[in-house]
Amino acid sequence: MSENLIGYIDNQGNIVDTQSAGETFDGQVIEYNNSAESLEIVRHSTAHLMAQAITELYSNAKFFVGPVVDEGFYYDFKVDEKIGEEDLKKIEKTMKALIKKKHKIEKYEITKTEALTRFANDELKQAVLSKIDDETISVYKQGDFEDLCRGPHVPALRFLNNFKLTRVAGAYLGGDENAEMLTRIYGVAFADKESLKAHMLMLEEAKKRDHRKIGAEMELFMFDEESGAGLPFWMPKGARLRHKLETILHKAHRKRGYEPVRGPEILKSEMWHTSGHYACYGENMYLTNIDEQEYGIKPMNCIGHIQIFKQSGKSYRDLPLRYYEYGVVHRHEKSGVLHGLLRVREFTQDDAHIFCTPEQIAPEVIKVVEFVDSVMQLFGFEYTMEVATKPEKAIGEDAVWDLATDGLKKALDENSLPYTIDEGGGAFYGPKIDVKITDALGRKWQCGTIQVDFNLPERFNVEYVAEDNTRKQPVMIHRAILGSFERFIAILTEHYAGEFPLFLAPTQVIIVPISEAHNEYAKELQSKLIDIDIDCEIFDKNDSLNKRVRNAEKQRVPFVAIIGDEEMQNSTVALRDRRQKEQYNLTQEEFMVKLTQQLNEGKI
């Protein structure tokens, strides 16, 4: 047996550790390395080693669960003391000391009844046991430390040398916010020191791309404590960027047959009662009183669009009717979930509602999916799709929900588009397809969404005149492509690390005149650039040329144009091209053509 053998994969693809396999086991060997299977075993065992260390340091510790997750592992537990970041080092030290004791990790089995008796005084273990159906429970033992665990584990502690405890957090028992809160410590482990180092370095690098950091550096947006949490302010450069994105998307909508509309910011509460928002979404809504009448600030744009639809009689010939709006919405998010621009309390959705017949659902959904795809491709985003089904708080009959949910799945299936299911994650009025993109740290965020809704049209008596002159109810498809400008721009910022493509960049060109004699030429050039919709700044401060070039480069603009005597004489510019990472000279005309070409890349 190789001394690097830590487990097997059986013919069903399950990991079997050496303790369970015994002397003779027929299966694919798992060596101690950084493969997914190996790391799963190593990280799980490291979680247990951490638990052992915590037991040594805090004699009253009780443990819940300690699974392996995408980014490493964690263990949930309870101690009387407060555990802070400082304590992680102490725990790490104890873990290292335990490894030196060279314990083997052994496994034995007891019955569930035995387990219940043995851990009678441990409410967390009772909670764990209550979720296990098996009559036989396995226990793993290393030194004096024993824990209920189904494995798999490495054979000995010597395989656990390369780990790092990364953060301490609170976590509700069983993920239920009404249950008590346990302490959770996250960590990560690898098969060698270099991989661990590389992983920590990668996290450092990812932090540099954080949109909050770059947003502050580039002066894109800000928050203000005095004004309130989760309420973003857009500074001039952020507003320039946002305006470019809005313009690109506006054209994309018009090309696809959408009509712009706009609803009011607040509506009488009666409307929210009719829609079901008051009952199903009320805890997220801001309410206010005007002349003794209660009004609700809109958390969604659908009602405005419904009222506009109903303003005049509609015929089947008008369908599908596509209304869109950059709708500002307010939602009361819990204070603890606010997160830069990614989760705020006021944001603008690129929202649209498509009124159509049931037969038109599938083709319309596909069109929206294609719209989403063309936008994602423009920015080079990888995305995943999830079909979210009926939530606990919902309006409408199950039969209607099934119909709508099947419609969404069918549209994706017929076009061989992959998706996963998010059970119970739908909107209260209908199921949805969510489009998710990951941020710099690999966290997933919902951006685009496509929702099929039979319920609101019924509640608001929305009608059209059908071919046979009867009145029929249209279906509504709620959809957003970016999701919100706030969240999408946050992800764009991290994706590009602030180096936006020309068609989005807040400042597209910085002109650096070599001396005062060239300021006039710089201004002429700037004026020409404004004519072709290029945002341009001149760096003519009383600083050295080197410094101004450095400052210009630090702005992450696509082009820095240096101009001196030579450029003035020949009507040229000396360019620093960020994308190509090189310097070259162009005539003014050639430069304009290049800029126009790159502006056109932003067409969808």
Added chain:
RNA sequence: GCCCAUAUGGCUCAGGGGUAGAGCACUUCCUUGGUAAGGAAGAGGUCGUGAGUUCAAGUCUCACUAUGGGCUCCA
């Protein structure tokens, strides 16, 4: 909302009971420079807010506000 942590000039941070410090940015002056920091001088902070302990509080305690990391993924 809950758990843990953090809050010092515009930004990044130092200072840990005895009346505020650095670098960058900013202002003025000198320098007019061909591709990532030229030089000098100056201005700017009731140390997040409010209470408390103390002869004395950025510094200790408490509350609040804001920010950060978490709170689906089963021994």
